[in-house]
Amino acid sequence: MPDDTLTISEMCAAFGVTPRALRFYESKELLFPIRQGQKRLFTKRDRARLKLILRGKRFGFSLEEIRQLLDLYHMGDSQLTQLSRTLDLARLHLADMEAQRAELDEAIAELKEQMDWGEKKLASLSKSGHAAA
Amino acid sequence: MPDDTLTISEMCAAFGVTPRALRFYESKELLFPIRQGQKRLFTKRDRARLKLILRGKRFGFSLEEIRQLLDLYHMGDSQLTQLSRTLDLARLHLADMEAQRAELDEAIAELKEQMDWGEKKLASLSKSGHAAA
DNA sequence: AGCCAAGATGACGTTAACGTCAACGTAACG
DNA sequence: CGTTACGTTGACGTTAACGTCATCTTGGCT
Missing domain, CATH: 1.20.5 (Single alpha-helices involved in coiled-coils or other helix-helix interfaces)
Known part of the structure; x- marks a missing residue:
């Protein structure tokens, strides 16, 4: 495990989402990727959260609802x-x-x-x- | 059973939706209330369809997807x-x-x-x- | 006849959740 | 050193699913 972090495009490939979506989730405070310079690096924690975000969406919860629930897991x-x-x-x-x-x-x-x-x-x-x- | 049809406001009360929603569903061809003059009258069939519509929504299907599924039931x-x-x-x-x-x-x-x-x-x-x- | 409530018909506004540029930064490669 | 790939930040556009007026109409009271 070199660093255990993923770049934005690796993250997109891994979860089947667009970069725009990830930046959007960050802006809404659902994800908190760390920064190396100006570039985002997604941690294991971000991956766990994203999994829950996508699951929540499938069950019809809004991003705002999901954001509050995520607190429980973290x-x-x-x-x-x-x-x-x-x-x-x-x-x-x-x-x-x-x-x-x-x-x-x-x-x-x-x-x-x-x-x-x-x-x-x-x-x-x-x-x-x-x-x- | 006087007529077995409901007015729009009765329909709204029965399902907890707004008149706007019902007119919207009709415009999207998910409901087909009959007309008495210009007023809508919702039949038993419309009620069955609306139940399925609301259920579909809860499961995250779009109205368009639901519309196609409704065909199966009718x-x-x-x-x-x-x-x-x-x-x-x-x-x-x-x-x-x-x-x-x-x-x-x-x-x-x-x-x-x-x-x-x-x-x-x-x-x-x-x-x-x-x-x- | 006068009026009110229920309903109809546009037409424009709104929110969520991104999509889609445009303009810029930067690290590595040939 | 130019350019290609990957990334960033605005900013505006878009779609779905209604909400919200702003007018009409109409059937029933009184």
């Missing part, structure tokens, strides 16, 4: 009150995600049902209609 | 080719949702882990620090 120090607040926030997100999972299960079941119906229909159509133009 | 007629295409699309969405569920499970597990850690930390902090200002 505090070995913070204040008592702040920690308590962050935990409250985390509880909300957890509830949100569990509700989401329940609805997702339901949606998956319904979609499968519709697809079964569609495939049956497709089968009957291609049987009765295989003589048509 | 075709008793369509063409063979179209049906086949729609099923392909549905398969993609299904795969997407199942991947989403897997990642959601992982995310929930990780968040719980972090919260446990945070709560332990909180407990130890409030024990050692209960004498501080």
Whole structure:
């Protein structure tokens, strides 16, 4: 491990994002790459955070929401009150995600049902209609 | 069942959306309320579609993606080719949702882990620090 | 007839999350 | 020493999904 840091383009390749996105996340204080001169170097911590950022996005959280959640994953120090607040926030997100999972299960079941119906229909159509133009 | 249709404000109350949103969905051809004069009347079909629309949004699908999926739920007629295409699309969405569920499970597990850690930390902090200002 | 509430129709504004230049810096290479 | 590759900082553009007016209309009271 020469330095355990990645340049911006390495970071982009590793996560499939654009440089613009990374700079944007930094401007919104979701990432804190260190600087060597003026160039950004992304640490292991940045990589962990980016992973969580992308995951959060997939679950429909805004960058601002994600930023607050990230604090939970990166505090070995913070204040008592702040920690308590962050935990409250985390509880909300957890509830949100569990509700989401329940609805997702339901949606998956319904979609499968519709697809079964569609495939049956497709089968009957291609049987009765295989003589048509 | 007087008519089995809802006015726009009834619809809004029932689903917690604004009139603007409903008109917007109609303009994007996700809903097709019938007209009595110039007023919109939302049918049972519109209600079913709106439910799916809101669900789709929660899972991060765009309105355009949702519009295409809605076809699957409302075709008793369509063409063979179209049906086949729609099923392909549905398969993609299904795969997407199942991947989403897997990642959601992982995310929930990780968040719980972090919260446990945070709560332990909180407990130890409030024990050692209960004498501080 | 007068009026109000509910609804319709544009048309422009807004926010989030980047995309897309343009202009500049700089380190290494031939 | 020129130029190519990679990077930086503004600054303005864009898309999705509505919000927010500013006018009309219309069916019902009174």
